[in-house]
Amino acid sequence: MEFNYQARTKTGKVQVGTVEAASEEGALMLLQSHGLFVTKLESAESVPFYARKLDFRRVSKKDLVMFARQLSIMFESKVPLVESLHTLAEQADKPRFKEIITDISEKIEGGTSFSQALAAYPELFDPFFINMVRSGEASGKLSEALSYLSDHIEREYELSAKVKGAMIYPIIIICMMLGVGIVVSIYVLPQLLEILQETDQELPFMTRLIIMGTNFLRSWAGFATIILFFVG
Structure with a gap:
């Protein structure tokens, strides 16, 4: 089941999102294990369709550039990967992207490698992205791999924009x-x-x-x- 929640972090910042669990108690325990103080929790199915917040914005190439670049900077600054992902999830302004980053961090906490967690979203992370991350994990140079990916995706984005503009x-x-x-x-x-x-x-x-x-x-x-x- 999916549950919509509103919670506060240890710093007092409000966080809103969706969590999947077998029961309401399980969802509450999962959120608390992430250091969140839950102020509101309800089943997503109980919310009427007309009351749900709909967001049709797709995760763009620009979002991926920022994701890879910020993650590279935080990782280079010795910030743990899971903590970095939590920070990026809080900063994400697109609900779908926030949900994906949160799920990736939970998979890593469960013992899955970063590259394997990314592979669960092939519509967003292509084989080149995943293989570069896998190489970075194996060589211990994940920060450099992410930095290269951000530059590579940015060049692709700029080229695509120029082609569209020329047409x-x-x-x-x-x-x-x-x-x-x-x-x-x-x-x-x-x-x-x-x-x-x-x-x-x-x-x-x-x-x-x-x-x-x-x-x-x-x-x-x-x-x-x-x-x-x-x-x-």
Whole structure:
């Protein structure tokens, strides 16, 4: 079962989160074992859906950069790994990330290695991240491995941002050209084609093709097809 709790740390700081336990007593004992003074504890199932705090923010690359960098600094400063993770969990502003960091720290306290605990979340920590941490654990250079990872992820994040930024301008130009083309086809070409048709001469194949395309665009079916094309 999951329980929502509100507690205070030894320093008096308020901490809110979710803990999983077999019973309310088990959840209380688990929280107290982490040095928390529980002020509120209730089953997550008892909270109505409309009263739950929903957060759809994903854990981003930027969050991972900060996670690896801060953990590297604290580990280099001789702060124990579990204590460092508890600190990062308290600082996390995204509930999902807070929950993941807390679970990782609990796994480590239970005897699991750091790399194995990270491997439980493959959607967040890729094989490269996990293997680098595993190498750092084996060589005793976990701080250096985390520092390298933070730099590596930051470079990936910046490159991705540059690529997205470079793609925006061409997309805007293409959309503008399509918009102008549609306006011309619907409002300008029909008038020119009417003049050509009044000459009673046989129109070239390409001209007749343009007339068909213009009539298609002016119909509701044409608009619907274009919209479905861009949406799909």
